Every structure is written in structure tokens, then in C-alpha cells.
Amino acid sequence: MSDTSTLTKKDFTSNQEVRWCPGCGDYAILNAVQSVLPKLGIPKEKVVFVSGIGCSSRFPYYMDTYGFHTIHGRAAAIATGLKVTNPGLSVWMITGDGDSLSIGGNHFIHAIRRNIDINVLLFNNEIYGLTKGQYSPTSPTGLVTKSTPYGSLDRSFSASSLAIGAEASFFARAIDTDPKYLQEIIARATAHKGTSVIEILQNCVIFNDGAHNWTTDRASKDDHQLRLEHGKPMIFGAERNKGIRLNGIKPEVITIGENGMTEADVLVHDEKTPEPTLAYFLSRMRAPEFPTPLGVFRAVEDSTYDEQVHQQLEDIRLKKGQGDLKKLLFAGDTWEVKGDQNHA
Amino acid sequence: MTTTTRVELDRVTIRFAGDSGDGMQLTGTQFTNTSAIVGNDLATFPDFPAEIRAPAGTLPGVSSFQVQIGETDIYTPGDDPDVLVAMNPAALKVNLPVIPKGSTVIVDTASFTRRNLEKAGYDANPLEDGSLEGYHLIEVDLTKLTLNALEGLELDNKAKTRCKNFCALGMMYWMYTRPLEPTKEWIERKFARKAILAEANKLALQAGYNYANTADLMASSFEVKPAQIAPGIYRSISGNQALALGLVAASKQVGLPIFLGTYPITPASDILHELSKYKEYGVITFQAEDEIAAVCAAIGASYGGGLGMTSTSGPGMALKSEAIGLAVKTELPLVIVNVQRAGPSTGMPTKTEQSDLLQSLFARNGESPLCVISCSRPTDCFDVAREATEIAVRFMTPVILLSDGFIANGTGPWKIPDPDALPQIDIHRPSDPEDFKPYQRAEDTLARAWAIPGMPGFEHRIGGLEGQNETGNVSYDPKNHETMSLLRAEKIQRIAQFIPEQEVVGPESGDLLVVSWGGTYGSVYSAVLQAQREGKSVAHAHVRYISPLPRNLGELLQRYKRILVPELNLGQLSKLLQYTYGIKVETLNKIQGQPFKVREIKSTIDALLA
Numbered sequence: 034m035s036d037t038s039t040l041t042k043k044d045f046t047s048n049q050e051v052r053w054c055p056g057c058g059d060y061a062i063l064n065a066v067q068s069v070l071p072k073l074g075i076p077k078e079k080v081v082f083v084s085g086i087g088c089s090s091r092f093p094y095y096m097d098t099y100g101f102h103t104i105h106g107r108a109a110a111i112a113t114g115l116k117v118t119n120p121g122l123s124v125w126m127i128t129g130d131g132d133s134l135s136i137g138g139n140h141f142i143h144a145i146r147r148n149i150d151i152n153v154l155l156f157n158n159e160i161y162g163l164t165k166g167q168y169s170p171t172s173p174t175g176l177v178t179k180s181t182p183y184g185s186l187d188r189s190f191s192a193s194s195l196a197i198g199a200e201a202s203f204f205a206r207a208i209d210t211d212p213k214y215l216q217e218i219i220a221r222a223t224a225h226k227g228t229s230v231i232e233i234l235q236n237c238v239i240f241n242d243g244a245h246n247w248t249t250d251r252a253s254k255d256d257h258q259l260r261l262e263h264g265k266p267m268i269f270g271a272e273r274n275k276g277i278r279l280n281g282i283k284p285e286v287i288t289i290g291e292n293g294m295t296e297a298d299v300l301v302h303d304e305k306t307p308e309p310t311l312a313y314f315l316s317r318m319r320a321p322e323f324p325t326p327l328g329v330f331r332a333v334e335d336s337t338y339d340e341q342v343h344q345q346l347e348d349i350r351l352k353k354g355q356g357d358l359k360k361l362l363f364a365g366d367t368w369e370v371k372g373d374q375n376h377a
Numbered sequence: 378m379t380t381t382t383r384v385e386l387d388r389v390t391i392r393f394a395g396d397s398g399d400g401m402q403l404t405g406t407q408f409t410n411t412s413a414i415v416g417n418d419l420a421t422f423p424d425f426p427a428e429i430r431a432p433a434g435t436l437p438g439v440s441s442f443q444v445q446i447g448e449t450d451i452y453t454p455g456d457d458p459d460v461l462v463a464m465n466p467a468a469l470k471v472n473l474p475v476i477p478k479g480s481t482v483i484v485d486t487a488s489f490t491r492r493n494l495e496k497a498g499y500d501a502n503p504l505e506d507g508s509l510e511g512y513h514l515i516e517v518d519l520t521k522l523t524l525n526a527l528e529g530l531e532l533d534n535k536a537k538t539r540c541k542n543f544c545a546l547g548m549m550y551w552m553y554t555r556p557l558e559p560t561k562e563w564i565e566r567k568f569a570r571k572a573i574l575a576e577a578n579k580l581a582l583q584a585g586y587n588y589a590n591t592a593d594l595m596a597s598s599f600e601v602k603p604a605q606i607a608p609g610i611y612r613s614i615s616g617n618q619a620l621a622l623g624l625v626a627a628s629k630q631v632g633l634p635i636f637l638g639t640y641p642i643t644p645a646s647d648i649l650h651e652l653s654k655y656k657e658y659g660v661i662t663f664q665a666e667d668e669i670a671a672v673c674a675a676i677g678a679s680y681g682g683g684l685g686m687t688s689t690s691g692p693g694m695a696l697k698s699e700a701i702g703l704a705v706k707t708e709l710p711l712v713i714v715n716v717q718r719a720g721p722s723t724g725m726p727t728k729t730e731q732s733d734l735l736q737s738l739f740a741r742n743g744e745s746p747l748c749v750i751s752c753s754r755p756t757d758c759f760d761v762a763r764e765a766t767e768i769a770v771r772f773m774t775p776v777i778l779l780s781d782g783f784i785a786n787g788t789g790p791w792k793i794p795d796p797d798a799l800p801q802i803d804i805h806r807p808s809d810p811e812d813f814k815p816y817q818r819a820e821d822t823l824a825r826a827w828a829i830p831g832m833p834g835f836e837h838r839i840g841g842l843e844g845q846n847e848t849g850n851v852s853y854d855p856k857n858h859e860t861m862s863l864l865r866a867e868k869i870q871r872i873a874q875f876i877p878e879q880e881v882v883g884p885e886s887g888d889l890l891v892v893s894w895g896g897t898y899g900s901v902y903s904a905v906l907q908a909q910r911e912g913k914s915v916a917h918a919h920v921r922y923i924s925p926l927p928r929n930l931g932e933l934l935q936r937y938k939r940i941l942v943p944e945l946n947l948g949q950l951s952k953l954l955q956y957t958y959g960i961k962v963e964t965l966n967k968i969q970g971q972p973f974k975v976r977e978i979k980s981t982i983d984a985l986l987a
Contacts, residue, residue, distance in 0.1 A: 035833045047838070049850065078833040083677070086841075094838050094851060099830040101680055102840025103673070104703050110638075110670035114677025114685065115830070117661060118636050122681065122830050140673070143666040342661055349656035356658030358629050358796040362622060366559070367612045367793065368414045370603075 035078060040071035045080075047097040058209035058235035059088060062156065063095055069216040070098075073223050075123045082125045083112040085132035088163045089156035089235075092127040106137025109144040112151045113338075120339045123223070124151040130171040131161050134190050138170075145199040147338035148227040152219075155232045157192055160241035178240070192232045193316035197309050197331060203229035204312060205329040209236060210249045214327070221329055227337045234325075248325040257320065261328035266299035269324050276300070277318070284314050286323060304332045382597045383554065388447030389601055390455030391549065394472045395464030396433050397426060397440045400542040404462075405442025406788075407546055411559045413613045413790045416603025417446040420754070420899060421788045422454035422972065427643065427727045434488075434496040439471040446553075448602040452754070452899030454787065456974040460552075462545050464488060464519075466497035473503075478511035483548070485541065487520030515595065517588070519544050526584035527577050536574075540581035547585025554600045557582055607792060614791040616755035616784035617644075620714065621651035623762025625658050628684055630763065630802045631770055634659040636678030638671040639688045643726040644782040645716040648688040668696035672713070676700060679709040680839075682829035684766065688714040691733050692723060695740065701775055702741040705865065707839045708816070708825050710769035710776075712762075717781040717895075719970040728970025729783035731895045732946035734953070737777045738924055744862045746869040748772065749924040751779040753898035756791040758784065761921070764876075767802050772872055773824040779923070781896045781945075783972050810834025814847040822875075823868035870925050879927035883909055883916030886936035888986055892962075893943055894920045894950050897973050901943055904978035913986055920950065931958045939963060939985055943978050 045067045053059045070080065080098040084090035086105035093100030099122075103111045108126045116124045126144075133141040133155055144151065160178065161167040167180035171192060175184040196204050203225040207215040215233065222229035234245040248257050255271040267277040268289070276299030278287045287294045303311060312331035318324070350356075391408065395401045402423055409421050422443040431438030445455030460481045463469040465488040476482065489504055503509055504516060523541040524534065543560075550557055561579050568575035589595065614622075628635045639649045641664070653662040661683075665671035672687045679685030689697065694715050704711045717733045719725035737749045748768050752761040758780060765778040807813050807826035815837040816825050828835040837849065845852035846860055881890065883905065893901040898919050905917040918933065920926070934940055934954065942951040943965035951964045965981045967973060 049838075076833070078831055078836060081830045093840070096838075098836050100838035100840075101677075101707075102838065102842060103676075104699055104841055107669060107673040107700060110665065110673035111677035111680070113670075114636060114638055114663065114674030114679075114683075115681040116677075117663065117674070118634070118678040118683035118685075119681035119829070119831060139666050140670050143670065346656050346659060346661070353657045356625075356655065358626060358658070361625065361655070361658065362793050362796055363610060363612070365612050366410055366414065366563075367610050368416075369610050370416060370606045370608050370792075 035076045037074050037076050040077060042067045042071060044077055045070045045097055047095050049094045051095050052091065053088060054239050056238040057088070058158065058237070059092070059156065061209045061212050062154070062215065062233055062235065063092065065212040065215045066154070066219065067096070068212075069219050073220065075223075079121060080123045080125070081115065082127055083108045083115065084127040085129075085137055086163070087129040087132045087161075088237075089127055089129045090132060106132055106135070107140060108132065109137060109140035109153070113144055113147070113149050116149050116151055117339045117342050120150070120343060126151055126153045128153065128155050130155070130157045130159060130169045130192065134170045134192060134195065142195065142199040145196055145201045145228045145230065148202050148335055150227055150337040150339050152222050153228065153230045155192055155230060156235045157232050158235045158237040158241055159244045160237050162237050162240055166240035191316055193330060194313065196230045197312045197316050200309055201230050201331065202227035202333045202335045203329070204232070204331045205229070206232045206234065206325070206327050208234045208245065208249050208327065218328065221332070225332055227335055247320045257324050259318070259324040259326045261302050261304070261315070261326055261330065263302055263304045263329070266296055266301050268296070268299055275324075277323075279314070284318060284323070304329050307333055384597045384599050386599050386601050387449055388445060388451065388455075389460070389553065389599065390443065390445040390458045391460045391462070392441055392443040392458040392472060393462045393545070394439060394441040394468035395542070396467065397428070397430055397438045398433060399440070399464045400539075401440045401442050401464070404542045404546050405444055407560045407563065408549060408555070409444050409788060410563075410613050411550070411555045412444070412446045412601075413611065414559050415555060416606065417448065417601055418451040418604035418606060419444055419446045419790060420451050420454045422783065423786045425727055427725070434465055434467055434493045436467050436471055436497060439468050441468070441472060446601050448604045450604070452903045453972070453975060456976055460549075462549065464542070464545070466493045466499055466503070469503060470497045470499065476512070479513070481513040481515060482509060483515045483517065483545070485519035485545070486516045487518045517548070522584055522588055523581050526580045530573060530577055530580070532573060532577060537577060540577050543578045543581040544585035547582040547587075548589040551586045551589035552595060552598050554598055557586060606790070609792040611790045611792055613788050614755060615647070615786060615788045616752065616758045616780055617647035617716070617786070618651055619755055619758035619791060620752070620762045620780060621648050623759035624652065624686060624712070624766065625655055625660060626759070626796060626799055627763040627766035627802070628658070628660070629796070630799050631684060631766065631804065632801070633682065633684045633804075634661060635686060636675060636683040637662045637686045637688065638665050638674035638678065639663070640665050640668045640671045640693060642668075642690045642693050644718055644785045645688045645690050645693075645714065647785065648714060648716070668693040669700060672697040672700040675711060676704050676709060679704070679711055680707075680829070682827075682831070684712070684770075685710065686712040686714070688716070690716050690718050690726070691720045691736070694733060694736060698741050701747070702743065702745050703841050704775040705741070705745045705747055706841050708773045710773055710827070712765050712769050713775055713777045715777060715779055716785045717779060725970045727782065729781045729896060729972060730945050730968065730970060731779070731781055731897070732949065732968070733779065734894070734923060734946070734949040737779060738953070744866065746866045747924065748774055748776040748869060748872055749779065750776065750922050751895045751920075752784050753895065753919055753921065755784055755787045755789045759791070759794075763799070768872060768875070770802055770804060771824060771875070772822050772868060773805070773827060774869065779895055784896045807835060813837070815839055815849040816844060816847050818864070821871070823864065823871050873925040873928040876922050876927060878929040879918055879920065879933055881916045881918045881933065884914055887914035887916060888937065889913075889915040889939050889941060889982065890918055890934065890937035891915065891941045891943065891978070891982065892918045892920060892934075892950065892954065894923065897943060897945060900973035900975050901978055903975040904982060907975070907979050908982045908986075913982070915982055915986065923950070923953070926957065934958055934960055941965060941981060941985060943973060943981070945973065
């Protein structure tokens with residue numbers, strides 16, 4: 034195993050020229066990943082980036098680690114086989130809204146369901162970029178794109194609702210315009226055992242520029258972002274006087290100090306609660322009625338599939354002993370044909 | 378006691394047929410195993426509906442099991458049954474058309490009720506209207522016989538009646554002079570925790586045997602002497618079982634654990650069932666969310682340094698195509714087992730066919746060459762599974778292993794090899810991180826070195842995008858793409874230097890060469906042997922390696938005046954041979970979901986040589 038104490042960003046930067054469009058949010062994400070990885074104490078040779086297809090999926094070529102640029106939508110399945118076979122690796126999946134929520138939706142939910150110990154970075158720009166601008170499953174209804182000149186009719190998917198619906202043990206949301214915060218979230222995801230999904234709101238400057246402006250604009254971000262902290266009340270706003278309250282089974286925005294509302298009325302975030310209900314509430318909070326929740330929605334300890342697979346192998350070996358091929362081949366009803374048994 | 382005589386036979390074919398719930402597969406398997414234990418050579422053909430429980434007593438619900446036993450080499454389950462055991466009118470109706478006149482037909486008279494006759498579509502009772510004239514009909518009230526034998530046991534009549542298949546089996550054991558002990562021992566193991574059921578089934582078995590012995594129903598009993606088989610320890614094994622064991626053996630030879638990514642599909646699921654039992658051998662089985670995930674997980678496993686494998690049938694192959702292309706491009710070892718069934722689309726899932734040969738070769742986008750090899754019979758699956766794994770690892774390539782439903786479910790006596798004698802298979806790993814390039818190739822095989830995540834200093838990126846020669850860096854350079862395409866093709870061709878030359882059975886040259894592949898081996902070989910015994914100038918070449926074809930095959934085909942290619946499809950190997958070698962071939966195609974009968978091939982040989 035190589036020494037991790039001397040690793041720098043440079044060690045994780047490959048010699049390949051980065052070929053995203055100028056101004057693409059992917060640059061900031063790449064930079065954040067290359068910056069945070071040296072700090073995580075993982076030997077470089079243990080790090081593998083697996084991606085599907087799409088702009089974001091070029092990511093592995095730019096990392097000087099092991100990398101596998103696979104096929105559209107299937108990164109989760111490939112990462113699953115990789116992690117189960119070689120559980121000592123730190124497996125990262127790079128994917129987008131088209132890759133994981135459309136063509137690869139099935140693999141995405143099943144990886145989450147099994148709680149494979151991988152880190153998923155889902156770049157959500159609400160558009161197909163690589164195929165040059167068709168609407169994606171996260172595009173808002175009505176979006177005019179190359180394939181929907183009269184506006185899209187599809188209802189949009191929420192990556193967070195889908196992941197939490199599949200009982201993701203870790204789900205967080207970050208934005209490309211705040212790389213420091215993104216690094217924090219990535220470090221949290223790495224520390225989590227099990228499938229950790231980070232939805233990164235990422236801007237496509239060419240085909241869907243400004244899709245996340247409501248959330249990311251500097252001027253209004255304090256009023257439009259809810260930064261989640263475990264054990265802290267869900268308070269936001271430039272004046273820190275807005276909060277999320279649960280009214281019956283419906284969350285709502287309240288102003289502290291108005292209508293008799295106090296900080297005690299504000300919902301306290303609990304990312305560790307085993308039931309996914311609270312995280313699901315957060316996933317349903319959408320602009321403009323609600324601020325965009327950022328940070329860790331849910332981080333629940335649970336056994337992972339890869340760990341259980343090897344535990345089961347170990348348990349059976351302890352019970353039955355190491356497999357003996359001879360015993361296996363000669364099992365069942367056998368009989369002997371002797372040389373002198375043959376008749377002419 | 379009767380005054381029956383004992384007649385010696387060199388071979389006999391028996392078909393057990395009944396409702397899906399009558400236990401015919403079990404009955405046939407017991408007869409088979411006992412015959413194996415007394416030393417007969419044999420081959421079996423289980424034929425059952427896809428429906429788990431079709432309505433009882435109806436034609437679609439009929440399940441049958443055919444076995445041929447003999448004292449000479451048996452290569453097929455037999456063309457024509459000498460005996461049909463029909464447990465109900467539907468079984469009789471479905472099977473009688475293939476039973477030649479003069480054969481013995483044993484029926485359970487108790488099941489020939491008006492209601493069952495109606496369900497089978499009989500207007501009149503065939504036992505009474507003369508439609509069984511010309512057959513040696515044996516009518517037995519198996520139900521009553523079983524109930525009488527089980528009188529006094531604390532079981533209801535329904536449970537008792539369920540033992541009647543063992544009563545029928547007991548009769549067959551008497552007819553063919555088989556011992557009851559192996560089946561009795563099996564019953565005791567099977568019902569170890571249900572003593573009363575063990576007792577009931579043993580009593581039923583004995584009752585059938587005793588009845589046949591004492592009743593004056595059969596003029597004679599028969600004996601099939603032990604076959605002249607090579608000495609050794611044997612077991613009866615199905616194709617899917619043998620395939621699973623071959624993969625485990627290969628895993629030991631390579632020294633890497635198996636990762637089987639798969640999705641349930643008939644008739645391949647038994648490979649998953651078998652391998653999922655072998656955890657103490659380090660086998661990981663992963664039942665994926667779909668066929669695509671199954672192969673992708675296997676590719677991920679190979680990338681991670683395991684033996685990635687996937688098992689499926691035709692429709693699953695179609696879904697896996699894109700991912701297999703990724704394994705071709707990234708040059709990762711991968712074993713893909715396709716247990717073929719009748720298609721297109723869902724087709725006839727439980728019926729056999731060999732119509733995925735061209736799919737295996739060509740059904741991917743781009744120039745996407747890989748290795749394709751095939752199994753010829755159940756016991757052969759063990760060796761083919763090992764070979765497929767060895768080629769995959771040595772040449773860093775996906776290998777498609779073609780089996781079929783006939784081979785997968787059929788059984789044969791398998792001489793168990795000594796696992797210690799199986800050679801070690803070496804892995805080509807890179808040694809020096811300094812000048813490591815992911816697509817640098819070995820001179821002889823053209824295989825790239827297998828560097829896996831976790832190896833310090835060998836960090837590299839691979840992917841589906843075309844890569845520059847040696848470095849693998851993404852490249853759209855026109856010349857480079859051609860170079861890489863040619864290299865990938867040449868690597869597969871190099872496998873021809875590794876596999877053996879094509880052999881023929883029969884004259885080295887002559888009037889006719891019959892070329893077969895896959896599960897038709899037994900029927901074709903038997904037909905050619907018959908023709909040879911008649912002095913005809915005919916030889917047999919059974920092609921095991923489809924891609925690449927054996928290096929001497931083109932030259933070999935030139936030595937015969939005519940070439941006949943019988944296949945259970947509309948002509949796929951024949952097309953391959955025609956365009957590869959520019960030769961003319963005669964075809965014999967059958968596409969009925971059923972294997973060839975020996976005489977179908979023999980009569981074509983006769984016609985061609987007439």
C-alpha cells in the first residue's frame with residue numbers, strides 16, 4: 034500500500050487535457066474532488082472512478098487513479114460488481130441526470146437498495162448536454178429544448194425523492210458554485226459506509242444556463258438555500274428568521290417572531306433517524322415555495338451488500354470448511370466402473 | 378410366480394409421461410441413476426412445459442422424460458421409445474404419435490375417467506376403441522395398486538395416490554431387471570424428516586415391482602448389460618450442473634474467485650442455482666436487477682480482478698449486447714454462457730434450438746470480435762466451461778459459451794476427472810509500473826496485461842471510447858481506429874493457434890463430411906456411425922470452436938466431395954462455412970424445438986450418397 038501522507042492534488046490529476054466547455058460547472062466539481070481526495074487518507078491505487086455516458090462521465094480520464102468509463106446508465110451495475118469483488122477499493126461513481134435517472138434508473142435504485150459501499154456523484158444539470166440539448170428527466174415541465182420545441186410534457190423526477198424512496202442510507206445535495214462546501218460533503222460521503230449519493234446542482238452553460246440560478250445566485254442565496262445541519266433547527270434566510278415547520282404532515286415555511294412562531298416551532302434536522310420520512314419531506318421541498326435544502330439529508334448506519342456477501346462466504350467457510358474441489362466433483366451418487374467389469 | 382423369460386437387449390428407450398404434477402422428471406431421473414449405477418451407458422431428454430402448473434390433466438400440462446440405456450455407446454436419448462408409460466389420457470394423446478407400433482404402452486387405467494378423457498380431447502376412450510391396436514398395451518390400475526399397498530398408513534388418499542409414480546417405476550425396474558435399493562436409499566434421504574412419506578414411497582415402489590413380477594402381464598423381462606465404459610468413478614450429471622462445476626474447477630485453475638452476475642431465465646437458471654451453493658469455494662453469485670446489470674456487474678468484477686461470468690439465454694443475450702461490446706473494447710476476460718432456447722423473442726423457453734450462433738458472432742455494434750465455443754453434450758460442459766475460462770483469461774477477451782436446453786437439462790454418465798491433474802492457468806500481469814501501458818500486448822497472444830485496481834503504480838483509465846494504441850488514451854485518430862480494429866480482430870484469430878486442430882471421425886477424405894456443432898453431436902455421430910457400418914464413405918466433424926474456427930478446417934473441408942451441415946436452425950453454421958471458405962454445403966434444418974432423431978440425419982446421408 035502506498036503512503037497517503039504526502040499526497041497532493043497533483044497526484045490525482047492525470048495528464049489528459051480537460052475537454053468540457055469553458056464555464057462548465059464540471060470544472061469546479063473536478064477541482065473539488067482532486068482537492069479533497071489527498072486529504073482523505075485513501076491510497077491512490079485504491080481509488081477507482083467508474084462513470085457512465087454523458088458530459089460528466091468523462092471525469093475518470095482526468096483523474097490519475099484507476100478509472101473505467103463505461104456505457105450509458107450502467108455505471109452503478111459495473112461499480113457493484115467491482116466493489117463486491119474487490120471490497121478494499123474506494124469506488125466512486127460519476128453520473129448525470131440522464132445517465133442515472135433515465136437510461137440507468139433501474140441500476141441506480143437497485144445499487145441504493147442493496148446499499149453497496151460506493152460514492153455516487155450525480156451531476157444534475159437538468160439537460161442532456163453531450164447529445165446537444167434535449168430535455169432530461171429532471172428538466173422542469175414545459176422546458177423548451179431541441180427535442181421539445183413546444184415545451185416538454187414530462188413531469189420531472191426528483192433525484193432526492195427517488196434515492197430516498199429507494200431508502201438511500203446517505204443522501205446529500207451540493208452545488209457546483211460552492212466548492213468548499215462540496216468538499217465537506219464529499220468528505221462526509223466518503224466516511225459513510227454504504228451507498229452515498231451526492232446530487233450536485235451543476236450548471237450547463239451551453240444548453241441550460243442558469244437552471245439553478247434561483248438557488249445559487251449570490252444575492253438571494255441565503256433566502257433560497259436551507260443548509261442542513263444534524264441536530265440543528267432548519268433555519269434559513271439572510272436574517273436567519275425563517276424556518277421549516279411541520280404542520281400536520283405538511284412542511285411549511287414560517288417566519289420566527291411572526292404569528293406567534295418561535296424557534297421552538299422549527300423542525301430540528303435529524304439525518305440519523307432510521308425512517309426515511311424526514312429526508313423525504315426535504316426532498317419534496319422545491320422552489321419557489323421552499324428554499325432548496327443543501328447538505329446531508331440522511332446518513333444512516335446500515336450493513337452494506339458487499340460486506341454481507343463476504344461475511345456470508347466467511348460464515349459458510351467456517352461451517353463447511355474451505356471448499357475441496359475433489360469433494361465437490363465426487364459428490365452425489367457415484368459408482369465405480371472397474372476394468373474387469375466389462376464384458377466382451 | 379410367472380414363467381417369464383429374460384431377454385437380453387443391447388439398448389432400450391423408455392419414455393415416462395404424465396401430468397406436470399405426477400413427478401415424471403423425478404421418476405425418469407431415478408430410472409436413469411439406477412441404470413447408471415448398474416453400468417449402462419445412457420442419455421436423457423427431459424421435456425416439460427414452461428407453465429409451472431398447467432391445469433391438471435390437460436395437454437399443455439404434459440411432462441415427459443425419455444432415457445435411452447445401452448451396453449454400447451449411447452449418444453442420444455433414442456429416436457423411438459420402446460416403452461411409453463402414460464400416467465393419464467393427456468400424456469397418451471401427446472406422446473402416442475411418436476411411439477412406433479409394436480412398442481409397449483403402459484397406462485394407469487384409473488386416470489382414464491370421462492373427465493380426464495374430455496380434458497385430453499378424447500371423444501372415446503382410446504383403451505376401448507381400438508386406437509391402440511398394434512401396440513403392446515398393458516393396463517394397470519396404478520392408483521388402486523398404490524392405495525392397496527399403502528393401506529394402513531396414516532395418510533389421506535390424496536397423499537397416497539401421489540406415490541403412484543413410484544409404483545410405475547417399480548414395474549419398470551422389474552421389466553428391465555434393475556435393483557430397487559438405489560431408489561429406496563434415495564427415498565430415505567429425500568424424506569429423512571418425513572418417515573411416513575419415505576415408507577409410503579418405498580411401499581409403492583415395491584408394490585409395482587411385485588405386481589409386475591407376479592402378474593402375468595408381460596411375457597418377458599429384459600436385461601441391458603453394463604456398457605463397455607472406461608474404468609473410473611462416475612456420476613450422472615446434467616449439462617447445467619457440469620457447466621457449473623467446470624466453472625468452479627476453472628476458478629481453482631486460475632486461482633481467482635468466480636463472480637457470476639446473472640438474472641433468472643429458462644433454461645439457464647440452474648447454473649445460478651448450482652453456483653449459489655458453492656460459497657465455500659469463494660463463488661459469488663449476484664442475482665442482478667436485470668440482464669444488463671448482470672453482465673455489467675460481471676464486467677465490473679473482471680475489471681476488479683475476479684473471474685466475471687454471466688449466464689443467460691437468447692433474450693438475455695440480446696439485452697447484454699452493448700455491455701459485451703464494452704468488454705470487447707476494454708479487453709477484459711468475461712465468460713458469457715448462453716443456454717439457447719427456441720426463439721425469436723420469448724419463443725419456446727423450455728424447448729431447444731441452436732439459433733443463436735450468428736447472434737453470438739455478430740449481434741453487437743461495430744467490429745466487435747470475440748471467442749465463441751460450444752458444448753456437445755451434458756458431460757462435455759465441464760471441459761468447455763474450463764476452456765472458455767482459460768481462453769478468456771489468456772487472451773483477455775469475452776468468450777461466449779453456447780449450450781442449449783437439450784444439453785442443459787439432459788444427463789449422461791460422467792467420468793469424474795482428477796481435479797489435481799487440472800493444469801494451472803497463468804495470468805498475464807504487468808510487472809513494471811515505470812513503462813506500463815494498459816494496452817501493451819503480449820507478443821504471442823496479443824493479450825494486454827491485466828492490471829487491476831489496488832496495484833500501486835499501475836493506475837490507468839479504460840473505457841468504451843476508442844483509445845490510442847498502447848496507452849488507451851481517448852483517440853479519434855482515423856488510422857489509429859483502423860489499427861485497433863485490426864488488432865482486436867487479430868487477437869481473436871490468434872486463439873486458433875491455441876485451440877486444437879479439427880478432428881474427423883471416419884475417412885480422411887471421401888464422399889461426404891457431416892459437419893455439426895453443439896447439442897446435435899449425439900444424433901449426428903450416431904447417424905454417421907450407422908452409415909459407416911454400411912460401408913459408406915462418410916466422416917463426421919463436430920466443430921467445438923466457432924470463433925475462431927479451427928486453423929485446419931478450411932483445408933479439411935476440401936477433402937470431401939460433399940459437405941452436409943445439419944442444424945436446429947435455418948442454417949447458421951452452414952452460412953458461416955460458406956462465406957468463410959467459399960464452399961458449397963448441403964443443409965439439413967429442423968426448427969421444431971426438438972432434437973434431431975438419428976434417422977432424420979441418416980436418411981439425409983443416404984439420400985446424398987444415393
